[in-house]
Amino acid sequence: MKSILILGASRGLGRALTEAYLAQGQRVIATVRKSEDMAPLQALGAQVLQVDLADPASVSGLAWQLDGKSIALALYVAGVWDGHAAGVPPTQQQFDQVMHSNVLGFMQALPQIAPMVQEAGGVIAAFSSEMSLLGSADESAWLYRVSKAALNMAVASACQQWPGLTLLALDPGWTQTDMGGPGATVPLAESVRGLMNVLTQVQPEDRGSLWRYDGTKTELLGA
Template sequence: MNVLILGASRGIGFEFLRQYREAGDTVIATARADEGLRHIESLGAKALRLDVSDTASISGLGWQLDGEKIDVALYVAGVMSRGGATQAPARDDFDRVMRTNVWGAMQAIVQVAPLVQAAAGKFVFISSQMGRIAGVDSSYSWLYRASKAALNMTVASAQPDYPQATFVALSPGWVRTDMGGAGATLSVEESVSAMRKTIQAITPAQRGAFLGHDGRRFEGW
């Protein structure tokens, strides 16, 4: 199986890389910096330099992948912003979060989705349950919440243009990463293992859906 991971230098992205390589899959993975590229190559994957928030960088992704057919593509790149609705986010923070979490995904879809469609594959976008509108009870990290809600809409609205591919937004759960913190309920290994099982079980009936790491479908989101 050919797997593409956009954002694999650490955390969830790197664990996806580790587990897919351990399973014997062919992996292409991206990172922004030299250290991340070395980590990727150390696991026997093909490393591509990519900054999803940089126009020049992401505009070159398509030609770097020319001729590939991708069975599973993962958009893992994302950044966090904390703070609630008692204070408006700074413009630079807004631009940073929305550019990485939403604009980067939109750019990736245009370039990667045709390669996924050619393989009748799956394009998975790592979202967050914090992006669910139904049941929200806090403004904590409201900019991050808004970006993930926008990502979910990006996935659902792009799906009809690529009918031979299956797009889903996928929540990893609350994971012990730099973003999730030490008090989170899931280890990176547990989260990614569960998500890989969910990805494997995804069917065309779930096109455009928002799923939990354990495969449950979020309704009314």
């Protein structure tokens, strides 16, 4: 049986997707960065790995930990928010924290998991955001926007590297999680349902797109 790998599953969208795929009877491998977050997911039936995606040494053990697994779908969900407006310079620490979790972790994890997902004819999707798009730029959340734009480029640029792999970005919408905050408009269950529905429709020709939970799609690779 093929597995679904969810990177960043301790809470929010990663946790909800883990629960939803387990409820479908799927085999789920979920990663968390803190040891205390392992047991609740194990209790749900997931295989749980401890990986800090911002730490290359921690990510470097991923392929070894997944050895022998056939992975049909891998979701890079981990992400960190920074809401400082454009013009407010991020500190080195803020910059590193956001860029390491949102970009470096994906660039470290992708080469480790791509061969096994490609072999399974599978899909890898990175959680991006509408806020990544140049066309939707405004002054809010400067560093977060930069990080998700960089993540999009990491996805688009890697598409040629593994021709048998369907690699794309997802936008969950403004979702009711810790990150989404109290003003978020999309209930968590609706975002999860939409994302899972989108992922059942993904075809190889969708490589390099940013696909929103409601089914709307933006090409990252150009026409």
